Amino acid sequence: MNLSQMTKDEIVSFKNENEKLYNDFKGQGLCLNMARGNPCKEQLELSVDMLKTFDDGNFMSECGNDVRNYGILDGIPEAKKFFSKMLGVDPEEVIIYGNSSLNAMFFAVQCAFNKGILGSKPWSQCGKIKFLCPVPGYDRHFKVTEFFGVEMINVPMTPTGPDMDMVEELVKDEAVKGIWCVPQYSNPDGISYSDETVKRFASLKPAAKDFRIFWDNAYCIHHLTDKPKYILNILDEAKKAGNENIVYMFGSTSKVTFPGAGVAVMGASKENIEELKKYLGISIIGYDKMNQMRHVRYFGTYENMVEHMKKHMAIIAPKFRLVCERLQSEIAPLGIGSWTTPEGGYFISFNAPDGCAKRIVQLCKDAGVTLTGAGATFPYGVDPDDKNIRLAPTYPPIEDLAKAMDLFVICVKIAAAEKLLAE
Numbered sequence: 001m002n003l004s005q006m007t008k009d010e011i012v013s014f015k016n017e018n019e020k021l022y023n024d025f026k027g028q029g030l031c032l033n034m035a036r037g038n039p040c041k042e043q044l045e046l047s048v049d050m051l052k053t054f055d056d057g058n059f060m061s062e063c064g065n066d067v068r069n070y071g072i073l074d075g076i077p078e079a080k081k082f083f084s085k086m087l088g089v090d091p092e093e094v095i096i097y098g099n100s101s102l103n104a105m106f107f108a109v110q111c112a113f114n115k116g117i118l119g120s121k122p123w124s125q126c127g128k129i130k131f132l133c134p135v136p137g138y139d140r141h142f143k144v145t146e147f148f149g150v151e152m153i154n155v156p157m158t159p160t161g162p163d164m165d166m167v168e169e170l171v172k173d174e175a176v177k178g179i180w181c182v183p184q185y186s187n188p189d190g191i192s193y194s195d196e197t198v199k200r201f202a203s204l205k206p207a208a209k210d211f212r213i214f215w216d217n218a219y220c221i222h223h224l225t226d227k228p229k230y231i232l233n234i235l236d237e238a239k240k241a242g243n244e245n246i247v248y249m250f251g252s253t254s255k256v257t258f259p260g261a262g263v264a265v266m267g268a269s270k271e272n273i274e275e276l277k278k279y280l281g282i283s284i285i286g287y288d289k290m291n292q293m294r295h296v297r298y299f300g301t302y303e304n305m306v307e308h309m310k311k312h313m314a315i316i317a318p319k320f321r322l323v324c325e326r327l328q329s330e331i332a333p334l335g336i337g338s339w340t341t342p343e344g345g346y347f348i349s350f351n352a353p354d355g356c357a358k359r360i361v362q363l364c365k366d367a368g369v370t371l372t373g374a375g376a377t378f379p380y381g382v383d384p385d386d387k388n389i390r391l392a393p394t395y396p397p398i399e400d401l402a403k404a405m406d407l408f409v410i411c412v413k414i415a416a417a418e419k420l421l422a423e
Helices: 007-027 043-045 050-056 075-086 103-117 139-147 163-169 193-203 234-240 270-283 290-301 302-330 356-364 398-422
Strands: 032-034 094-096 130-135 151-158 176-181 212-216 245-253 264-267 348-351 369-371 388-391
Touching: 007 075, 007 356, 007 398, 032 270, 032 398, 043 302, 050 094, 075 094, 075 245, 075 264, 075 290, 075 302, 094 270, 103 139, 103 212, 103 245, 103 264, 103 270, 130 139, 139 151, 139 176, 163 193, 193 234, 245 398, 290 302, 302 398, 356 369, 356 398, 369 388, 369 398
Parallel strands: 032 369, 130 151, 130 176, 176 212, 212 245
Antiparallel strands: 094 264, 245 264, 348 388
């Protein structure tokens, strides 16, 4: 029965029953973590043989450089060829960074603030500037713009991507300089942008000539089904619209090989790339070329890396199924929550009854299960409805994940009952 249809006495009894179950969990001394989308140990083990890449003693790039030495600022040629396929761009439209795509995004924002973009005034001299933030979204994106003092504007997500009517209206303001996007299997909703959404992004005509779409395609090969969804290539669409400078594309192997030792890559128009390379050469002599070479030699081809990701899917897809099945059996009949069933990516987005997210996260924490903080999926950590919780199923062993979900649904039930009783 839907919880809201119960009598007050029935809700009290329901709450008491679940509080007893909750106290039993507290007595178990659990210490489980579902806070971030970390790969589990079994996933990390898949790439360990990569560390044997240089056992043959060959450290030479195809361009004749020793990858142990200085030089090659924007990435070895074979890495640029390899990773350009991941982003769907030409090798000349790529910069290979270190192990963090977030660092590459930060660098791009920093350059815009300090030097401007393609001759435009530096953002630091433009007064109050603004960024559009699809919500719920990726907390680390929001932290970057918050660090620079940028005003962030919430843009609701729809089943086909951000509300593009709202985006097209907001970019008429010259103070709006960019937008954060996770276009395939978005963080945390798992939404893949529709063809229409990608084309509308590519054709945007913002008032600010230095407006940039930060297209963080972090999960472009992180599928959870044998029939994956693919999105249109935004740079191709932007070129068709005569708008190729509007987008910065990002990706990495952080959740393909090793999060602490992956390879990050950026794709953009040649004009954008040349400008950022100029600034990059001031801050660094070159990134870890040995790691770039390890990835290229280990996988051989981009297609082999895509095949490798099927091994990841075999490990984590059952975890996602477990979470969704538990929510379907325990929460759906009561009408006290909704959630996404992603076909890829690393998260499940759960929406509790309004005003309950913080309470649920705290209840879980007090009983030994750490979740992503309530509000983290919104700029400034403020969810106006206090309802969204990002669930990260990948890291715990499946037995621990089952325990965590048993506790989670109990906490949702308690918080929902408390809310109804307080009304």
